[in-house]
Amino acid sequence: MRALLLRDLRLALRSGGGAGLGLAFFLIVVMLIPFGIGPDTALLARVAPGVLWVAALLACLLSLDRLFQADAEDGSLDIIALSPLPLEGAVLIKALAHWMTTGLPLIVAAPVLGITLNLPSGGYGWLIASLAAGTPALSALGAFAASLTVGLRRGGLLLSLLVLPLYIPTLIFGARCASVAANGQDALPAFLILAGLSLGTLALAPFAAAAALRSQLR
Amino acid sequence: MFPELGKYAVTILSSYGAAIGILAVLIAVYVLRNARIRRALAAAEARKAAR
Amino acid sequence: MSFWEFANPARFMRLSGRILPWLVALAVLSLGGGLIWGFFLTPDADQFGSTVKIIYIHVPSAFLAINIYFMMFVTSLIWLIRRHHVSALAAKAAAPIGAAMTLVALVTGALWGQPMWGTWWVWDPRLTSFLIMFVFYLGYLALWAAIEEPDKAADLTSILALVGSLFAVLSRYAVNFWNQGLHQGASLSMDAEENVSDVFWQPLVLSIIGFFALFLVLLLIGTRTEIRSRRLRAMLMQEAN
Numbered sequence: 001m002r003a004l005l006l007r008d009l010r011l012a013l014r015s016g017g018g019a020g021l022g023l024a025f026f027l028i029v030v031m032l033i034p035f036g037i038g039p040d041t042a043l044l045a046r047v048a049p050g051v052l053w054v055a056a057l058l059a060c061l062l063s064l065d066r067l068f069q070a071d072a073e074d075g076s077l078d079i080i081a082l083s084p085l086p087l088e089g090a091v092l093i094k095a096l097a098h099w100m101t102t103g104l105p106l107i108v109a110a111p112v113l114g115i116t117l118n119l120p121s122g123g124y125g126w127l128i129a130s131l132a133a134g135t136p137a138l139s140a141l142g143a144f145a146a147s148l149t150v151g152l153r154r155g156g157l158l159l160s161l162l163v164l165p166l167y168i169p170t171l172i173f174g175a176r177c178a179s180v181a182a183n184g185q186d187a188l189p190a191f192l193i194l195a196g197l198s199l200g201t202l203a204l205a206p207f208a209a210a211a212a213l214r215s216q217l218r
Numbered sequence: 219m220f221p222e223l224g225k226y227a228v229t230i231l232s233s234y235g236a237a238i239g240i241l242a243v244l245i246a247v248y249v250l251r252n253a254r255i256r257r258a259l260a261a262a263e264a265r266k267a268a269r
Numbered sequence: 270m271s272f273w274e275f276a277n278p279a280r281f282m283r284l285s286g287r288i289l290p291w292l293v294a295l296a297v298l299s300l301g302g303g304l305i306w307g308f309f310l311t312p313d314a315d316q317f318g319s320t321v322k323i324i325y326i327h328v329p330s331a332f333l334a335i336n337i338y339f340m341m342f343v344t345s346l347i348w349l350i351r352r353h354h355v356s357a358l359a360a361k362a363a364a365p366i367g368a369a370m371t372l373v374a375l376v377t378g379a380l381w382g383q384p385m386w387g388t389w390w391v392w393d394p395r396l397t398s399f400l401i402m403f404v405f406y407l408g409y410l411a412l413w414a415a416i417e418e419p420d421k422a423a424d425l426t427s428i429l430a431l432v433g434s435l436f437a438v439l440s441r442y443a444v445n446f447w448n449q450g451l452h453q454g455a456s457l458s459m460d461a462e463e464n465v466s467d468v469f470w471q472p473l474v475l476s477i478i479g480f481f482a483l484f485l486v487l488l489l490i491g492t493r494t495e496i497r498s499r500r501l502r503a504m505l506m507q508e509a510n
Contacts, residue, residue, distance in 0.1 A: 144432065148425050152415050162408045162429065165401055166436050169443040176447070193446075197439075208432050215424035221309060223319045229384050230322050233377045234308070237326045240376070241483070244369040248487050252494040259497050262504045 004080070004090060008097035019101040022059045026106055029055040030113045041118045048117035049127060049178035055113075056106045056131060057167055060138045063102055064163070065156040067094055067146040068213070077150075081217055087210035095136075095143040095205070103135030123182030130187075130194060134174035137198040140205035141166045147212035169197055276353035278496050285489045292486045300479025307472035314469065323381045325473060329480035331374035331399065337367035337484065338402060341409075342434040345427035354499070355492065357423035360430065361413055362491025366484055368406035375399050394444045401440050405433045419499060 033051050034044060071077040080090050110131055111124045119127065145163035149155035177190035223230050307325035314321035341360045348357035378396055383389050390396070412429055416422035 158411055165404045169439045172443040172447045212428050215421055226320045229380055233323045233380045236376045237373045240369055240373050248490050252490050255494050255497045259501045
C-alpha cells in the first residue's frame, strides 16, 4: 500500500509539476475575481470565502483526468487490479496521492490568497479547517468520476460535467462554514456536517470507483 | 369560450407554448429515431437473408 | 408468470407492441383532456389569478422529472444485479424524457415566477434542486454517448445513476439548508393536496395521468428502439467480419 502511494506521489510530482499547476490555477482564478467584480474591498470580503472554495474546487479538477489514465495506458491498472491489495484500497491510495499533491497545497495557499480578497480575520481558521475537511472528499469524488471516464478522448470535459454536481453539497457546507466564521458566527454546525459528508464520501466513493474500474478492465 | 387571462396572458401562453414545444420535440425525436432504426434493421436483415 | 419474464427482449417486444396503441390512446385522452379542462374550464385562483393554469403543466412535469430519476435508479440497480439488458436499455430510454420533463418544469417555473416573485430566476431550493437534477441528467446522457461498448456503457451509467441518486437526495437537503426559499409550500407539492381545492385538483390529476401515460409511451418506444439498435449493431458487426 505504501509502495503504491509513494509511486503515485513520485509520478504526480514528476509529470510536469502537477502540484504546481493546480496551485497556479488557484492563484489565477482568485486573481481574476477582482477584475470581474471590481476592487471594492467590502464586496470582496463578503464573497471571499465562497470564491476561495469555488476556486479550490476547480483547481482540484485539473489533475483528475490523469488519475487512472497513465496506469490504464501502460497496463499497470490491470496489475493493480490483480494484486492482493483490494481495488477499493488502491483507489483510496490514489485519491490520497491526489489530495496530497493538489488539495494540501491549496489548503496552505488559501489563507494567503484570502488576504488579497480582504477576508475578515475571523474567517481564516475556519477557512483552513473547512478546506482540510472538504478537499479529501473532492479527491475521492474526483477519483470516482475519473474511473468512469478512463480512456475517453476529451474525457476531462465529461469528467467535469459528471463531478461538479457531486461537489455541490461539499461546496455548500464548506463555503458556509468559512462565511459564517468570517461573519463572526458559530461555524461548528456547518463544519460537522461537512466532516460527516467527507467521511461518508471517503467510505463510499472507493467502492463505486472500484466497481467502475472492474467494468473498464473487463 | 377562451378564458380571460388578463395581465398574465403572456406568462401563461408562453408557459404552455414552451412546454408543448419541448414535448413535441421529444416525441418527434423518439418516433423518428424509432422509424430510422427499424428501417436500418429491416435492411440489414434483408441483406442477411439474401446471403 | 414471474415479472422477470418481461426481461426477455423478445417477450418485451411482443408485449410492448401490444399495449402501445392503448397507451397512446390513454395519453392523448388524459393529457388532452386534463390540459383542456384545466385551461378552458377552471376559474382563477385567489393568490395566483389566472396563472394558476400553469399548474397543469408545471406540477405533472416536476412530478415526473423526479419519478423518472427514481425509475432510472431502480432499473440501473436491476442491471447491475441481474444483468437484464431490457432494464439497462429502459434506463437509457427514460433519461431524455426525464431531462425534458425537468426542463419543462424549470421553464414553466421560471415563467410563472416572473409575475409572482418579480424575477425570472431565484435560487429557491425547489428550482435549484431541479437545476442540479437537470445537470445530472445531462451527465448521464453524455456518459452513455461517450462509451462505445454497450455493456460497459450500461455498467458505468448504472453506477453513475446510483451515485447520482444519492447525491440528488443529499443536494436537496444541502440546498434547503443553503436557502430557505420562496417556493410555494405544501399546497402545490406533489404529496400534500389538502390545500388545493377540488376544482383545480381534478383536472390536475387528469393531467398527471396524461403526463405519466406520455412517459410510458415514449419509454416503450425508446426501449424498443434501443433493443432493435442493439440487434442492428450486432448484425453490422457480423457483416463487417
